Amino acid sequence: MAxxxxxxxxxxxxxxxxxxxxxxxxxxxxxxAATAGSVTGAGAAPAEPAPTATQVRAEVDRxxxxxxxxxxxxxxxxxxxxxxxRAVDALADEAARRTARLNTARHALGSLATAQYRSGTLxxxxxxxxxxxxxxxxxxxxxxxxxxxxxxxxxxxxRRQVSQITxxxxxxxQETERLAARRAELREHxxxxxxxxxxxxxxxxxxxxxxxxxxxRGADARxxxxxxxxxxxxxRVPVAAPGSRAAQAIAFAHSAxxxxxxxxxxxxxxxxxxxxxxxxxxxxxxxxxxxxxxQINAGARxxxxxxxxxxxVFFYSGISHVGLYIGGGQMIHAPRPGAPVxxxxxxxxxxxxxTRVA
Numbered sequence: 349m350a351x352x353x354x355x356x357x358x359x360x361x362x363x364x365x366x367x368x369x370x371x372x373x374x375x376x377x378x379x380x381a382a383t384a385g386s387v388t389g390a391g392a393a394p395a396e397p398a399p400t401a402t403q404v405r406a407e408v409d410r411x412x413x414x415x416x417x418x419x420x421x422x423x424x425x426x427x428x429x430x431x432x433x434r435a436v437d438a439l440a441d442e443a444a445r446r447t448a449r450l451n452t453a454r455h456a457l458g459s460l461a462t463a464q465y466r467s468g469t470l471x472x473x474x475x476x477x478x479x480x481x482x483x484x485x486x487x488x489x490x491x492x493x494x495x496x497x498x499x500x501x502x503x504x505x506x507r508r509q510v511s512q513i514t515x516x517x518x519x520x521x522q523e524t525e526r527l528a529a530r531r532a533e534l535r536e537h538x539x540x541x542x543x544x545x546x547x548x549x550x551x552x553x554x555x556x557x558x559x560x561x562x563x564x565r566g567a568d569a570r571x572x573x574x575x576x577x578x579x580x581x582x583x584r585v586p587v588a589a590p591g592s593r594a595a596q597a598i599a600f601a602h603s604a605x606x607x608x609x610x611x612x613x614x615x616x617x618x619x620x621x622x623x624x625x626x627x628x629x630x631x632x633x634x635x636x637x638x639x640x641x642x643q644i645n646a647g648a649r650x651x652x653x654x655x656x657x658x659x660x661v662f663f664y665s666g667i668s669h670v671g672l673y674i675g676g677g678q679m680i681h682a683p684r685p686g687a688p689v690x691x692x693x694x695x696x697x698x699x700x701x702x703t704r705v706a
Contacts, residue, residue: 401559405566408548412684415544417668419611419620420639422537426612427638429530432523439520443513450509541611545685564686593706594658596632601672601680604628604689609682614638619682619689621670625660628672628680634706641667647705655694659704663697673702 399407552560604627607618614623622643626636636646644662655661655673663669671681673694682689 398554401555401562404551404555404559405563408551408563411544411548411551413664413668415541415548415611416621416684417666418537418540418544420622420641420668422534422541422612423620423622424639424642425530425533425537429527429534432527432530435523436520436527439516439523443516443520446509446513446516450506450513545611548685593629593632593634594656597628597634597658597672597705598674598680600628600631601625601674601689605680605691607682607689609685609687609689611685621682624680624682624689625670625672629705632706636705640670643670644701644703647703650702650704652699652702655702656704658706659702661694661702662700664700665698667700669697 552563555563601624604615604619604624607615609620610618611620612623613619615627619627622638622640625643626638629636636643640662643660644667647660650659657673657675659673661671661673661679663671669681671679671692671694673679674691677693677695678691679694680689680691683692
């Protein structure tokens with residue numbers, strides 16, 4: 349009995365899984381449980397086996413990939429929200445300017461009406477008949493006609509300003525609705541990213557230290573580059589960039605080696621994959637869009653056989669990852685959470701296409 353207690357004492361504790369991570373682990377165990385059930389038949393159901401280390405590693409990879417997909421969608425929604433915010437602000441400024449002009453026209457019309465009231469409202473024929481100086485009256489009447497023309501012009505201008513302000517406010521309402529929708533998307537994608545990364549961390553915590561090391565080494569191989577590539581002092585692949593801008597972009601990417609991956613980050617201290625390529629080309633004076641699925645259309649598509657240093661290389665069927673090609677079959681990219689910016693071979697991930705920016 350004492351030996352049994354000592355053995356139980358030495359058994360390492362496993363952290364319990366909760367929420368979606370528990371559901372993920374249960375899903376991984378489902379196939380094994382179903383197989384066991386078919387063997388035991390109508391007997392007592394056996395306990396569900398825990399997922400194997402291999403299954404956990406595969407699920408963690410899937411969660412990281414899904415988080416990266418959600419990150420690019422987050423980046424796109426964030427960019428659209430910023431555009432909508434600028435549009436709303438511009439429309440608000442335009443409405444304010446038009447309202448100021450409307451108020452000026454209304455004030456001028458009010459002043460004209462006041463002057464006419466003070467001049468009297470008798471019928472012009474009666475005023476002419478009673479006037480002691482008909483010539484002077486006729487001259488004043490001509491001024492009144494011109495004043496009437498001015499009044500009509502002011503009225504037309506006021507109607508035009510009111511119509512324009514109405515249209516501006518309608519556009520502002522549309523942009524405000526668009527902004528609200530983009531902000532809702534941001535919240536949705538942000539929640540998805542955080543949930544998937546938390547689930548990945550919980551699954552990794554179920555691995556032993558040795559199994560965790562095996563996973564990290566395998567992930568480095570799958571995403572390119574080992575520890576030597578994560579260091580800023582890593583040997584650089586010789587680069588013969590086709591143009592000065594490409595050389596500047598590559599130089600920036602080299603300077604970012606070793607900086608952490610952070611979803612949604614564009615530098616200077618952390619990057620996600622498209623944030624790194626955007627920042628690198630910005631340093632070369634070229635403005636790229638924010639997301640992988642828009643960056644792939646930011647230049648001329650080229651076949652893999654014609655890759656040159658400075659080209660953008662894209663991966664996975666959903667165009668969810670991007671790196672900066674530096675020659676020799678190598679790229680610089682921000683791989684995933686926990687893996688800093690590094691040099692990696694382009695053939696370690698499913699190749700989806702390439703674009704030459706400049």
